[in-house]
Amino acid sequence: MSKRHWESDPAPLLAVSTGFDLSKVDPSSTPAFSGDKHDGQSVLADASDELSELQERLYAESRSGGVRRVLLVLQAMDTAGKGGVIRHVVGAIDPQGSKVYGFKKPTPEELEHDFLWRIRRQLPGAGVIGVFDRSHYEDVLIARVRSLAPAEVIEARYGQIIAFESELAASGTTIIKVMLHISPGEQRARLAERLERADKHWKYNPGDLDERALWPEYQKAYQVALERTSTDDAPWYVVPADHKWYARVAVQRLLLDALRRLDPQWPAATFDIEEEKKRLAES
Amino acid sequence: MSKRHWESDPAPLLAVSTGFDLSKVDPSSTPAFSGDKHDGQSVLADASDELSELQERLYAESRSGGVRRVLLVLQAMDTAGKGGVIRHVVGAIDPQGSKVYGFKKPTPEELEHDFLWRIRRQLPGAGVIGVFDRSHYEDVLIARVRSLAPAEVIEARYGQIIAFESELAASGTTIIKVMLHISPGEQRARLAERLERADKHWKYNPGDLDERALWPEYQKAYQVALERTSTDDAPWYVVPADHKWYARVAVQRLLLDALRRLDPQWPAATFDIEEEKKRLAES
Numbered sequence: 001m002s003k004r005h006w007e008s009d010p011a012p013l014l015a016v017s018t019g020f021d022l023s024k025v026d027p028s029s030t031p032a033f034s035g036d037k038h039d040g041q042s043v044l045a046d047a048s049d050e051l052s053e054l055q056e057r058l059y060a061e062s063r064s065g066g067v068r069r070v071l072l073v074l075q076a077m078d079t080a081g082k083g084g085v086i087r088h089v090v091g092a093i094d095p096q097g098s099k100v101y102g103f104k105k106p107t108p109e110e111l112e113h114d115f116l117w118r119i120r121r122q123l124p125g126a127g128v129i130g131v132f133d134r135s136h137y138e139d140v141l142i143a144r145v146r147s148l149a150p151a152e153v154i155e156a157r158y159g160q161i162i163a164f165e166s167e168l169a170a171s172g173t174t175i176i177k178v179m180l181h182i183s184p185g186e187q188r189a190r191l192a193e194r195l196e197r198a199d200k201h202w203k204y205n206p207g208d209l210d211e212r213a214l215w216p217e218y219q220k221a222y223q224v225a226l227e228r229t230s231t232d233d234a235p236w237y238v239v240p241a242d243h244k245w246y247a248r249v250a251v252q253r254l255l256l257d258a259l260r261r262l263d264p265q266w267p268a269a270t271f272d273i274e275e276e277k278k279r280l281a282e283s
Numbered sequence: 284m285s286k287r288h289w290e291s292d293p294a295p296l297l298a299v300s301t302g303f304d305l306s307k308v309d310p311s312s313t314p315a316f317s318g319d320k321h322d323g324q325s326v327l328a329d330a331s332d333e334l335s336e337l338q339e340r341l342y343a344e345s346r347s348g349g350v351r352r353v354l355l356v357l358q359a360m361d362t363a364g365k366g367g368v369i370r371h372v373v374g375a376i377d378p379q380g381s382k383v384y385g386f387k388k389p390t391p392e393e394l395e396h397d398f399l400w401r402i403r404r405q406l407p408g409a410g411v412i413g414v415f416d417r418s419h420y421e422d423v424l425i426a427r428v429r430s431l432a433p434a435e436v437i438e439a440r441y442g443q444i445i446a447f448e449s450e451l452a453a454s455g456t457t458i459i460k461v462m463l464h465i466s467p468g469e470q471r472a473r474l475a476e477r478l479e480r481a482d483k484h485w486k487y488n489p490g491d492l493d494e495r496a497l498w499p500e501y502q503k504a505y506q507v508a509l510e511r512t513s514t515d516d517a518p519w520y521v522v523p524a525d526h527k528w529y530a531r532v533a534v535q536r537l538l539l540d541a542l543r544r545l546d547p548q549w550p551a552a553t554f555d556i557e558e559e560k561k562r563l564a565e566s
Contacts, residue, residue: 087379
């Protein structure tokens with residue numbers, strides 16, 4: 001039994017609520033978890049089947065008209081481990097039941113539209129777990145730090161995001177927003193590894209250091225976004241991510257808890273089972 | 284070492300070539316594989332890491348301008364195990380590197396367009412392994428069996444498909460087309476299981492028996508499609524699928540072989556590594 005490694009439900013410890021201060025979160029901490037890396041990996045492996053079955057139930061429910069779905073939004077500084085979370089947590093789910101989308105720098109076509117236009121096009125269907133690798137929050141993060149839009153336009157976006165997410169929640173989407181939080185020192189180590197290893201060079205971009213130079217500005221932009229857009233409909237969780245294993249197991253736990261609360265059930269047959277057995281026997 | 288279970292490369296035994304006769308393929312056979320279910324499962328697990336790494340290399344290549352990608356087309360009678368192949372073979376790949384799409388009965392909007400219109404919209408991007416759960420072949424299978432279009436329209440589609448796939452191949456897509464081949468008896472057993480188990484009812488549709496009643500017509504339509512559209516650019520493989528474990532390990536092997544032939548390499552750095560190390564140290 002690996003559950004004992006969770007001393008308590010981590011969600012309340014990770015959730016952004018009134019008075020939240022990002023600068024007080026220790027990126028190397030492992031809230032509510034009592035074990036080490038090895039324990040984290042066991043918990044991750046052990047809970048994968050449950051995660052996978054809950055998703056399948058949610059999908060089955062959607063085949064009978066259910067509209068519920070889950071959206072996991074991942075935001076972070078470079079190298080914080082979004083990709084690893086997707087690979088190791090979401091990777092346990094049937095690929096037919098998840099939809100991962102990475103938002104890059106907006107294309108000219110995307111820029112012709114409202115910032116939520118491209119987001120809406122990638123929302124998960126009923127029964128599916130959608131994962132956003134970056135999201136509409138880029139439009140209040142890098143956009144704010146680099147003044148990619150007039151200040152009043154960016155200012156208006158927080159309210160637009162809250163309204164948008166509230167609409168999604170009302171139509172059956174459980175939204176989980178996660179900021180993976182690393183320290184500048186850990187980022188340096190991870191960038192150094194990308195420079196050392198030939199199989200990691202492709203992940204390195206000299207522009208990463210330009211963003212890194214704006215660390216305090218990004219932290220400020222995150223603080224504003226987190227405190228202004230963490231709502232009951234779409235709460236933010238700040239997950240310490242200097243330990244990759246912790247970030248993974250914590251995000252898995254947030255997903256699991258959401259699915260357990262949804263508690264999807266296998267749909268009842270909409271046909272006469274005995275009649276169909278007879279038809280099958282005669283076929 | 285699990286490789287010894289493959290006595291030889293299964294591809295030539297599974298490929299559709301001149302003189303192919305679907306009725307001569309034994310759905311319960313396990314071509315080129317010497318082991319049993321347990322061995323098949325070991326091979327599947329052991330080869331997953333290689334499959335996953337090859338896909339990551341292909342993706343890395345695409346980040347440096349590579350255009351190569353893979354498209355796996357899955358076709359089969361109901362219950363043949365497409366879903367299981369996706370879950371157990373494709374599920375080993377990073378979800379960021381695969382794109383699974385299930386084609387359903389065409390929507391009114393899709394019907395307003397050429398039959399390849401909706402297919403083109405779901406093609407994988409560079410570096411990605413696309414998987415079609417059903418495909419444009421439905422338009423020469425169910426469409427033929429149920430006369431969903433005039434005979435001459437369907438007749439013209441074979442050539443249109445060949446031209447389309449040849450275009451994809453020319454622009455960097457490695458296409459692997461697989462028919463999972465089950466027997467009517469095995470289908471009966473699998474449908475019976477769906478009727479027995481409450482957690483499987485949602486997968487059962489009374490219409491499945493109407494399709495089942497047309498078994499010989501479907502086999503004929505498959506025979507025509509297989510012999511007319513198996514090309515060097517986009518070969519068909521008929522994979523015996525009465526043993527689920529064999530179907531999975533065989534499709535994994537076809538994917539692995541395709542990726543090994545592509546032999547994607549980690550891209551060289553496009554920046555000055557020493558210079559970046561210096562910048563990083565100073566950051």
